[in-house]
Structure formats: C-alpha cells, structure tokens
Amino acid sequence: MHVDYRYKQTSKLTQLLQALEVNRRLIDLLPSLPHIERHLRRQSILKSALFSARIEGIGTASPHDASKLEVKNILSASNWLHSASGPRRLSLKVICQLHSRILSNLSPDAGGFRREASAIFNQAGVAIYFTPPPIEIKPLLGQLIRHTKRILINPIQAAVFHFGFERIHPFLDGNGRVGRLVSTLILKLDGYNFRGLIDLEEYLDANRAAYYDLLNLASKDITAFVEFFLTGLVDQSEQVINKLRGQAETTEDKLLPRRQEILNTIREHKQVSFDFIRRRFLAIPASTLRYDLRQLAKQNLIKKLGVTRGAVYSPAEYN
Structure with a gap:
C-alpha cells in the first residue's frame, strides 16, 4: 500500500x-x-x-x-x-x-x-x-x-x-x-x-x-x-x-449545570415540592439547593407558591 x-x-x-x-x-x-x-x-x-x-x-x-x-x-x-x-x-x-x-x-x-x-x-x-x-x-x-x-x-x-x-x-x-x-x-x-x-x-x-x-x-x-x-x-x-449569527445569550444560557437541571425538573413536572427536588439531588446539601431555588426565582425562571413547608415550585411561564 x-x-x-x-x-x-x-x-x-x-x-x-x-x-x-x-x-x-x-x-x-x-x-x-x-x-x-x-x-x-x-x-x-x-x-x-x-x-x-x-x-x-x-x-x-x-x-x-x-x-x-x-x-x-x-x-x-x-x-x-x-x-x-x-x-x-x-x-x-x-x-x-x-x-x-x-x-x-x-x-x-x-x-x-x-x-x-x-x-x-x-x-x-x-x-x-x-x-x-x-x-x-x-x-x-x-x-x-x-x-x-x-x-x-x-x-x-x-x-x-x-x-x-x-x-x-x-x-x-x-x-x-x-x-x-x-x-x-x-x-x-x-x-x-x-x-x-x-x-x-x-x-x-x-x-x-x-x-x-x-x-x-x-x-x-x-x-x-x-x-x-x-x-x-x-x-x-x-x-x-x-x-x-444574531444570537444573544439569555439568562437561562448562563445557568450553572445543576441549576439548569433543577429548572428542567420543575418544567417537566410543572409543580414540585422541595422534598421532591431534594430526592433528585441527594449529594447536594439542602442549604445549597434552597439557595439555587432562590436564585432561579430571582431570575424569574420559577415561581414559589406558598411560604410554609407545603410550598411548591413551578415554572415562571406555568399558570
């Protein structure tokens, strides 16, 4: 050859x-x-x-x-x-x-x-x-x-x-x-x-x-x-x-991988409790997950419904 x-x-x-x-x-x-x-x-x-x-x-x-x-x-x-x-x-x-x-x-x-x-x-x-x-x-x-x-x-x-x-x-x-x-x-x-x-x-x-x-x-x-x-x-x-060409990065594009995964989980199930999220991310401290959820809400990507332990999270666009 x-x-x-x-x-x-x-x-x-x-x-x-x-x-x-x-x-x-x-x-x-x-x-x-x-x-x-x-x-x-x-x-x-x-x-x-x-x-x-x-x-x-x-x-x-x-x-x-x-x-x-x-x-x-x-x-x-x-x-x-x-x-x-x-x-x-x-x-x-x-x-x-x-x-x-x-x-x-x-x-x-x-x-x-x-x-x-x-x-x-x-x-x-x-x-x-x-x-x-x-x-x-x-x-x-x-x-x-x-x-x-x-x-x-x-x-x-x-x-x-x-x-x-x-x-x-x-x-x-x-x-x-x-x-x-x-x-x-x-x-x-x-x-x-x-x-x-x-x-x-x-x-x-x-x-x-x-x-x-x-x-x-x-x-x-x-x-x-x-x-x-x-x-x-x-x-x-x-x-x-x-x-x-013509693209611009959105707030969602800049999310950390874990927060993107949390957001995807909430979008998939429409309404989820904190315990539901916790079971999906057992290796992550609860305090870190709560901070992630607060940041997602602050960025208008999710909504928190309720203020007690029975509160749930839903996508911002979900009615």
Missing part, C-alpha cells in the same frame, strides 16, 4: 479553499457565546455518536449502555483535544490516546492497533476494500504523518490524512471516530478550529454512499476525495455561521 497521495489544484479546489477561509474569518469575528457554543458542541458530539453507531457498530456493551458510554467517551476525547493540555502535534502516540479515550470501557482493545485482518464495508455490508496486514500499520501511519506534514495547505492536510487513515484502518473498531477527531486536530493546529463547532459527521452521514465510493479510490490521485472533504467543511462552517 502507498500513502504518498497526490491532488490537483483544480479551480473547484481553489474556490472551496477561498470559501473556507472567508467562513473561518467570519466565525472568528462573531461575538463569543460560550454557553450557546457549549450547547452546540454537545449537539455536535451527540450527532457524531449517532453517525458512528450507524457505520461502526457499538462494541461489547449492551446497546443502551454503549450508547451512553460512546457519547461520554467522544465528549471526553473532544474536550481533551480542545483543552490547554491537549495534543500540540500529531503522532502515533496521540492517535492511540484518542482511540483509548473513544473506546474506554467499550472494548478490551482500546488504545491498541488491530492484530488481525480487516476490511472496509459499504452500507450493504459488502467488503469494498481489504486493509493492509497488522504488521504494516505502524510503518504506514508513520509515513502518512510525515507525508501529510509536507502538504502546505492545512485543510488539504486534514483531507489527505483522513483518506489515508481510513484506508489503513489501524483499529478493529473506532476508526471513523478517531479519524474524524484527528482531522479536527490537524485543522485546529493551524487555526482552523471553528470554535470546535464543525460537525463533519452530519455531512458524511448525508453523503455516505459517495463517501464510501471515494474511499475506494485506487489511484494515488485523490483530488475527488479532497474536493468532497472540503465541500463538507465549507457546508458545515456555513451552518455554524447561521447558528451563531
């Missing part, structure tokens, strides 16, 4: 790169909305988990538990990627660390390269490509990393690496999730972070047939895949702009 992939600088590719640069600058200029962005980022991760479950399977845990674990793991890996202590360069070690986080408590092979033959299957379950043998995985990944770093245009680096990584298919499970996170890392390292809100999974899910067809390219020239990948980045960055 070769990994020294090439691409042609087509007029379409030039237009896509220009559009992506414009979108990057627009997103950088939009006001910071940390609470809204945190919500959008979590939505993106939930979509990522759904997409991954469709094409990769879930592993050895029960489907319900695996689904929750998968979301938790992707959130952990994504948070690490974007944190101050996150990776500052691409390496084999970083790839294995991401895989370890992604499949934590889901697979005994978390963090380890596959030790058996594998293949890439299309939506119909037909093998469209047989991956290289396990003994070639480390050398091929090392070559791919070095080749990718020689490409001068960052978004094209991300596209080329993604193609090569999926073709090498270094793990038995989790290749899609790890591959997309590594592409995110490559983009982030050169300023194409898009505030961590790019949801490439949605684009790939909507174009799965084309995605698999392009992964099956046998030529060293992967211009078609690079154009496909960049089209997805442009499409999703435009969606980020549309989601952020």
Whole structure:
C-alpha cells in the first residue's frame, strides 16, 4: 500500500479553499457565546455518536449502555483535544490516546492497533476494500504523518490524512471516530478550529454512499476525495455561521449545570415540592439547593407558591 497521495489544484479546489477561509474569518469575528457554543458542541458530539453507531457498530456493551458510554467517551476525547493540555502535534502516540479515550470501557482493545485482518464495508455490508496486514500499520501511519506534514495547505492536510487513515484502518473498531477527531486536530493546529463547532459527521452521514465510493479510490490521485472533504467543511462552517449569527445569550444560557437541571425538573413536572427536588439531588446539601431555588426565582425562571413547608415550585411561564 502507498500513502504518498497526490491532488490537483483544480479551480473547484481553489474556490472551496477561498470559501473556507472567508467562513473561518467570519466565525472568528462573531461575538463569543460560550454557553450557546457549549450547547452546540454537545449537539455536535451527540450527532457524531449517532453517525458512528450507524457505520461502526457499538462494541461489547449492551446497546443502551454503549450508547451512553460512546457519547461520554467522544465528549471526553473532544474536550481533551480542545483543552490547554491537549495534543500540540500529531503522532502515533496521540492517535492511540484518542482511540483509548473513544473506546474506554467499550472494548478490551482500546488504545491498541488491530492484530488481525480487516476490511472496509459499504452500507450493504459488502467488503469494498481489504486493509493492509497488522504488521504494516505502524510503518504506514508513520509515513502518512510525515507525508501529510509536507502538504502546505492545512485543510488539504486534514483531507489527505483522513483518506489515508481510513484506508489503513489501524483499529478493529473506532476508526471513523478517531479519524474524524484527528482531522479536527490537524485543522485546529493551524487555526482552523471553528470554535470546535464543525460537525463533519452530519455531512458524511448525508453523503455516505459517495463517501464510501471515494474511499475506494485506487489511484494515488485523490483530488475527488479532497474536493468532497472540503465541500463538507465549507457546508458545515456555513451552518455554524447561521447558528451563531444574531444570537444573544439569555439568562437561562448562563445557568450553572445543576441549576439548569433543577429548572428542567420543575418544567417537566410543572409543580414540585422541595422534598421532591431534594430526592433528585441527594449529594447536594439542602442549604445549597434552597439557595439555587432562590436564585432561579430571582431570575424569574420559577415561581414559589406558598411560604410554609407545603410550598411548591413551578415554572415562571406555568399558570
């Protein structure tokens, strides 16, 4: 297998790169909305988990538990990627660390390269490509990393690496999730972070047939895949702009997570007593919960009905 992939600088590719640069600058200029962005980022991760479950399977845990674990793991890996202590360069070690986080408590092979033959299957379950043998995985990944770093245009680096990584298919499970996170890392390292809100999974899910067809390219020239990948980045960055433009953070957006959960509980049940809230938050002191409720009332998000021990709380909008 070769990994020294090439691409042609087509007029379409030039237009896509220009559009992506414009979108990057627009997103950088939009006001910071940390609470809204945190919500959008979590939505993106939930979509990522759904997409991954469709094409990769879930592993050895029960489907319900695996689904929750998968979301938790992707959130952990994504948070690490974007944190101050996150990776500052691409390496084999970083790839294995991401895989370890992604499949934590889901697979005994978390963090380890596959030790058996594998293949890439299309939506119909037909093998469209047989991956290289396990003994070639480390050398091929090392070559791919070095080749990718020689490409001068960052978004094209991300596209080329993604193609090569999926073709090498270094793990038995989790290749899609790890591959997309590594592409995110490559983009982030050169300023194409898009505030961590790019949801490439949605684009790939909507174009799965084309995605698999392009992964099956046998030529060293992967211009078609690079154009496909960049089209997805442009499409999703435009969606980020549309989601952020004209938004303003509300009082509710700025709530602490526990207070948001208390508010959601009150909205769900319409009227609740303090004892009902207390049973939901047994690890939190009663005095802290009472303070939370006073603050929610002060912010006009809930109403307290009554003044004795029989008082109940309801949403401000509930009549």
